[in-house]
Amino acid sequence: MEVELESILGMTEVWFIHGNHDTDSDADYDHLFGSALADRNLHGRVALVDGVRIAGLGGVFRGQVWTPPVDWLYESSKEFTACCGRGNRWRDGLPRKHRSSVFPEDYFRLVSQRADILVAHEAPSAHPHGFEAIDELARSLRVGKAFHGLHHDCLDYSRDRVRLGFATFGVGFCGVTDMDGGCIRPGKFDYARAGRNR
Template sequence: MASIFFCGDMHGSFAHIIQAVHDHQPDAIVLLGDLQAPRPLEVELAEILGRTEVWLIHGNHDTDSEADHDHLFGSSLAGRNLHGRVETVAGVRIAGLGGVFRGNVWSPPGPAHFTSREDFVARGGKGNRWRGGLALKHRSTIFPADVERLAKERAEVLVTHEAPSSHPHGFAAIDALARSLGVDKSFHGHHHDSLDYSGTWHALGVQARGVGFRGITDLDGRVIRAGDYDDKARR
């Protein structure tokens, strides 16, 4: 069975991931958003690039600044972003949905104000543009078109930055996406909690996990690193 590590919000720190790769030698790692890499991501992870596959999704804080954005989306690893697609990672079909729901675009189950990035750029006003396109903040916003496109695929695992409805601040839209994809496992970051939702999600047949702040969980739901206590509780 493949050994895949799912890594919770890093917020600029990667030493624990590098150490875990050296210690456990997983086939792949998947970063669950809010990387905020201080340098281009391939520089931060240079020590392990030849040792494991690196995949990721982005989080809301990855568009806090131009540096946060460019060190991820301008990285040579940007093509490993699973957002909006399904890829085979160490033999496992993984679907990704990066970013967060924002009320001025779409906060399900409410109606969407904009359906896609193109719709936002066309109707959102010139003042909301960045580098000639979508506003910087909204490059980590989930649009309905992102979910609708992904829901047509099939996968074994879903990784998201947002949480499913099992979390107090989660969304039923994530549940519905998991059902559409036919996954049996789901992992998310964002809330900095290490949580096992197997009881509440049992009826859906999905093993769902929240991965903690700088925490690491494996494909079977085992906690490799519980994560750090975050007194700021950033989301």
């Protein structure tokens, strides 16, 4: 990752969350989790970045682990690994695919903390494929803004602001969004998907 971002490393702090495709292959996983910037993964924690508290929840909800509001099958990655069978393990641990699954332990590690911004791969309920669990997490953190990826679109959530209790912004595929939700670089599918029904 540091090779791809080399041109901006001297200009800004780089922080990230992982998405579901970051565990598609060994190379994808290693380029992110084995990078010199691996300690900048916000997943499951709150970091102070330039005076702003940013919480991160990387990965996706998967039915084999937990898809809220349904009760979870496994609370932790350790519990899943113990039950998955030796042949399913990757590098003698959690299967690679599930290294981008949201486990309840990751989610609840954030619940009692405070943040100004939530960055999650999964979307809140304002998105047609979003989750109320993300709404609840954002409210428990008392964030003013939440940003999400995953769906490769950047929908207008302004009408949901009051209902949610926080502003929400989607970051499109390969898009760049500023901390106020302003578009710096549109995602590749933003214009094509702008009219998606919600």
